[in-house]
Amino acid sequence: MTPPSETMRPFGPRVWSRGGHAQTLLGFLARRSLRWSLPQEDLVVPSGDGIPLLVRATYQEGPRQARPLLVLLHGLGGTDASGYLVATALLAHARGYHVYRMNMRGAGDSLPLSGRLYNAGQDKDLLAVLERAAQESGKVFLAGFSLGASLALLALGRLRDRLPRALRAAAGVSPPLDLRACALALERVSNRPYQVYFMRALRRGYRALQSRAPGEFEAGIEDRAHTVFEFDDLITARYGGYGSAEDYYARSSAGPWLRHIVHPTLILAAKDDPMIPSASLEAFEDSPATNREILGTGGHVGFVAPTSAPGSFWAAERVLGFLDAYGDKER
Secondary structure, three states: OOOOOOOOOOOOOOHHHOOHHHHHHHHHHHHOOOOOOOOOEEEEEEOOOOOEEEEEEEOOOOOHHHOOEEEEEOOOOOOOOOHHHHHHHHHHHHOOOEEEEEOOOOOHHHHHHHOOOOOOOOHHHHHHHHHHHHHHOOOEEEEEEOHHHHHHHHHHHHOOOOOOOOEEEEEEEOOOOOHHHHHHHOOOHHHHHHHHHHHHHHHHHHHHHHHHOOOOOOOOHHHHOOOHHHHHHHHHHHHHOOOOHHHHHHHHOOHHHHHHOOOOEEEEEEOOOOOOOHHHHHOOOOOOOEEEEEEOOOOOOOOEOOOOOHHHEHHHHHHHHHHHOOOOOOO
16 A cells, blocks of 8 residues: 655665665664664563563653653664664754664663563564553554564464554564574575574573573573574574574564555565575565555665664655655544
């Protein structure tokens, strides 16, 4: 579907910056120095099963109900401080939004609170944060990136009847709609740098968790995992309540749930994303509420081009343009 009365600049990367790997790397480099400099308040939100979730909230001045609130969700290995999240949050705040930067359980500074591992199927955690957001604003919006985009889309479809009425619209940038296909894509030789990056982050996070609760998490098991698929099979599935990586992917992939989405939703991705097979972006049925935009280039959460957003993050401008169109309209 096409959102009403929306205008913005098209994606126009420099010629030398085109290509999946170039866009992915340039996006990382352009945003790695971004830091959150505005006041923030730490909120501890209990999940559906009682696990505390850490949310970094930044509010506009004045009555809170008078302003829209944007919930942002990071990807694999990310936190509330990830460059793409900070870039989007800064642009949203400049446009008048309250901002929630949500940490998945066990990510970043949430580790001491939750003592648990996050995974792509924990949609009820997101539901809890959206419900808290709805207590503070009558206009709530949602945007996720990479694994966070997958989780957001899963919640929009699977929990559609439980989402707060205040939720107006949502967006997912570079979502792995088919988790299995994306995990296997990381095993390509050309994707080895990404595999190494994610595995370092996953091992580091697991070791920190294991050191805090040695009786709950087996020491050394992470050394047996050399790929994301193996990590999910040995650790994510075991401690997330799944039978195997295959079971985890089948039960947590967002793709099959897209056709159930009833909120206006932008799905933004690139055909040259090195981590997401392009076929998987087109493999699932849409709902009338979804607007799927698959660009020719953009990489994985790259989308580097002239824009009003910090870190040359054109996707942040695109997301805000889409959400702004629904700010004064009921679903």
